[in-house]
Amino acid sequence: MSENQRGSRRFGRLIGGGLTTASGAYAIITLLYFGLRLIAGEAFDPVALGSSLMPAFLLPAPILLVAMLAGRRWGAAGLLLPGAAFFLIGYGGRFVPPALRAFSGGESADRLTVLTYNLQSRLDDFDPMITIIREANADVVALQELLTPASRAFDAALGDLYPYRVLRPTDDFARGMGILSKFPLSEAHYFDAIILGSQRVRLTLDDGGQIVFYNAHPVPPRTLGDFDSSVRSAEIGVLLADAEAFRGERVFVAGDFNATDQTDDYARVRAAGFSDAYAAAGFSLGPTFPNMMRFGLRLPPIIRIDYVFYRGDCWQASAARVIGDSGGSDHYPLLTEWVCVETP
Numbered sequence: 001m002s003e004n005q006r007g008s009r010r011f012g013r014l015i016g017g018g019l020t021t022a023s024g025a026y027a028i029i030t031l032l033y034f035g036l037r038l039i040a041g042e043a044f045d046p047v048a049l050g051s052s053l054m055p056a057f058l059l060p061a062p063i064l065l066v067a068m069l070a071g072r073r074w075g076a077a078g079l080l081l082p083g084a085a086f087f088l089i090g091y092g093g094r095f096v097p098p099a100l101r102a103f104s105g106g107e108s109a110d111r112l113t114v115l116t117y118n119l120q121s122r123l124d125d126f127d128p129m130i131t132i133i134r135e136a137n138a139d140v141v142a143l144q145e146l147l148t149p150a151s152r153a154f155d156a157a158l159g160d161l162y163p164y165r166v167l168r169p170t171d172d173f174a175r176g177m178g179i180l181s182k183f184p185l186s187e188a189h190y191f192d193a194i195i196l197g198s199q200r201v202r203l204t205l206d207d208g209g210q211i212v213f214y215n216a217h218p219v220p221p222r223t224l225g226d227f228d229s230s231v232r233s234a235e236i237g238v239l240l241a242d243a244e245a246f247r248g249e250r251v252f253v254a255g256d257f258n259a260t261d262q263t264d265d266y267a268r269v270r271a272a273g274f275s276d277a278y279a280a281a282g283f284s285l286g287p288t289f290p291n292m293m294r295f296g297l298r299l300p301p302i303i304r305i306d307y308v309f310y311r312g313d314c315w316q317a318s319a320a321r322v323i324g325d326s327g328g329s330d331h332y333p334l335l336t337e338w339v340c341v342e343t344p
Helices: 001-037 044-052 060-070 075-097 125-134 148-157 232-246 262-270 277-281
Strands: 112-116 138-146 164-168 178-179 185-190 201-205 210-216 252-257 304-311 315-324 336-341
Touching: 001 075, 001 252, 044 125, 044 232, 060 252, 075 210, 075 252, 112 125, 112 252, 112 304, 125 148, 125 164, 138 210, 138 252, 148 178, 148 185, 164 201, 178 201, 178 210, 201 336, 232 262, 262 336, 277 304, 277 315, 304 315
Parallel strands: 112 138, 210 252
Antiparallel strands: 112 336, 138 178, 164 178, 185 201, 201 210, 252 304, 315 336
8 A cells, every 4th residue: 555545544534533523522512402402491591592593503413424324433323313313303394395295275276475575774775675576576575674765765666566565664773664565454553562673464355355464573582691582582472462362363474583493482483373384385494594695605594584474264385485585685585375275
């Protein structure tokens, strides 16, 4: 064996050993997360932080498991198994093409499309955002972080497509909300108790059907010092309590929740009877945040914090996708399609 071959083997063993060590350390961290999650839940800040990074936090687990099995690193593979299993059980179904999933809607069923889009408090260059909204051609659009200049631009450029608008812009960063609709809007309400703003309106469809529609923007967790999501939880509680007044009606909740689908707050929304459009009809993980291109990184977003939820009879999610152009925002828009399936 030549000296070059021996050097290559030593380098390979060094890389393999380093990867095994890193995999073992990562696996121990994931096991600690699961253990603490069972014992203390999100009352323990590191658990709340880990839940808020899902599924990106667990995405390496199945990849590293395959690498360890291929290299016959059985110990490291065993440590990685729980994290990989959690990821595959929780998210593996998202990689099944939506067309293969069971869905009871028919081709002739009524359809409704809903777009949610966080604008990141843009002050200029609205043309890319206007193009995204126009091309999506959704029936209803929920806008978060709508500042006054954006509101004026959208009002002028999209009035022909959306004759019904409830815009509540501000000049304060990250605040301001707006709803654009092809259907008449009434009973507009603004939630002053929610720091970044949230809205509720009533839509009247062409057939006279009614929808209660929320545009939500709970505040993100505090990350400086300790990790604290208590204000977000309180604001989601305000929305859920308000929605209880419309129990039995058809209710949509769209917006930027600043929470991933492994957080307790997401679980509370689902426990209140709301379905998640992307979980039901989306493909892949569907991350919507952040736009890494803004930092000069050609990387995809890592977490899903933008949602369209629904509770009631009739509507079922038939499609959901993250639009691949952010229009300059730090969020990517989420477009969902719903089909009305009337029960006999």
